[in-house]
Amino acid sequence: MTQKPHDYPFPNKIDREHLHTEQPLDPLINRNLQRPNPLDPIGHIETEGRALRNLASGRMPLWVLLLGWSTIGLISFGILGLSLHQLTEALQMAIVQQQMDEVIFRLLSLIPMAVMSGLFLMILWRATWRRR
Structure with a gap:
């Protein structure tokens, strides 16, 4: 005959020496990191995120940092310059034509x-200062 959980007797005095719990030391031990x-x-997005995270953390060789500035940095500066040029042209035309x-x-x-290119430049800037 089985007892229901609410029928179990609850001890009046609990001996703390006999109480214990079993927990693994590290919950990430059994996790499979793929x-x-x-x-x-989705894997492409995860790969890009991992690459940018590693770049921003400063844990990369110097040639990766230089390559990042020469590709991502120059393109981002070009996009920012182009957007600033278009904005000044639009302001000039708006002033002339009211x-x-x-x-x-x-x-x-x-x-x-501007936001996207600014984010890329911030990541490169952070990587440069963490590298030192």
């Missing part, structure tokens, strides 16, 4: 480009 597959879409509608639309279209 490298993402860059050929499927129409601010085009400036607002141009500004809304340039914000995502």
